[in-house]
């Protein structure tokens with residue numbers, strides 16, 4: 053028996069003792085505006101099911117049809133025998149929706165991001181000696197950070213700019229202006245999930261153009277959510293068509309099952325099919341997910357009312373939660389951070405809210421900075437006004453009892 057194996061359970065103890073252990077609450081049924089937990093119906097304010105498509109009849113019908121017509125799975129990667137006509141159809145649909153030339157599917161956005169940076173940086177492309185540089189927002193998602201970690205360190209300089217700080221990004225770009233870099237790549241989330249704020253994509257795109265940099269945007273929390281027609285943070289920030297590489301997930305607003313994509317120029321997408329390892333060496337997306345996602349984009353193309361309902365719900369919830377006396381991070385996104393400060397307060401409040409019929413997650417250090425513990429509410433088009441009012445009543449009574457308001 054290994055005598056060091058106890059280190060594993062020691063670490064678990066440490067996580068429990070420091071209250072950073074992640075406990076999971078099981079839902080006894082599908083995701084939705086209202087879910088069942090321990091036999092009780094609770095209002096769900098913690099999911100990325102922004103459009104309520106997770107359990108939408110049209111999406112489920114499409115997914116079932118996908119299985120019926122194209123089977124359960126492909127048992128292959130795309131380039132061997134894992135490409136069906138529907139994969140290309142979905143890729144073209146995503147590209148058209150996001151105003152790009154083409155797109156490529158991955159099994160998740162996490163693997164899309166893991167598959168992008170190394171596919172560029174680690175390839176010589178005919179150059180024996182070269183260096184690339186990556187500029188990354190300090191709050192970028194873990195998958196962007198991990199994707200960049202796969203780049204060979206001697207081939208890349210990594211610069212982190214302060215969150216959404218254009219002066220800082222410009223300063224770093226200026227510093228590197230006279231260096232002989234091969235590729236300059238700016239990478240940012242479109243929407244930051246802890247704050248619910250949008251990256252200033254119009255301004256980042258202008259900087260990218262000025263300094264000859266490629267702009268990479270991961271819009272996982274933006275697609276289907278931001279902009280009048282749900283085309284995401286680029287639409288909301290007037291930067292549609294100005295993003296060189298646009299990634300996103302099919303696992304949030306777009307049905308909530310699984311899958312990810314990268315959009316870009318035809319050449320970039322063809323290149324990634326050749327060089328991106330999570331694409332080349334991992335199974336293709338199952339037909340049910342492909343059909344489900346296609347139905348989600350069809351719905352968005354056909355009918356803007358669902359995005360409109362999400363925006364109205366968001367406006368309503370943000371206004372009402374403020375008028376109760378809570379401090380929120382202002383913005384327009386359905387992610388509504390309710391700031392509490394103290395980690396223990398956030399923990400106790402989220403537990404008390406679940407008892408009161410509201411499922412809402414507390415976030416604290418190390419997920420967010422020390423002293424900035426919060427509840428993160430996420431509004432959905434699936435919520436009725438009554439659902440939201442029930443949540444607001446619970447927030448008010450628990451908040452009063454805990455003397456937060």
Ligand SMILES: *Cc1c(COP(=O)(O)O)cnc(C)c1O
Pocket residue numbers: 159160161162163193195241245270271272273300301302303310311312
């Ligand atoms: C959720 C999320 C991901 C991961 O997406 P999956 O498809 O679930 O892997 C990647 N990036 C960002 C910014 C996200 O919010």
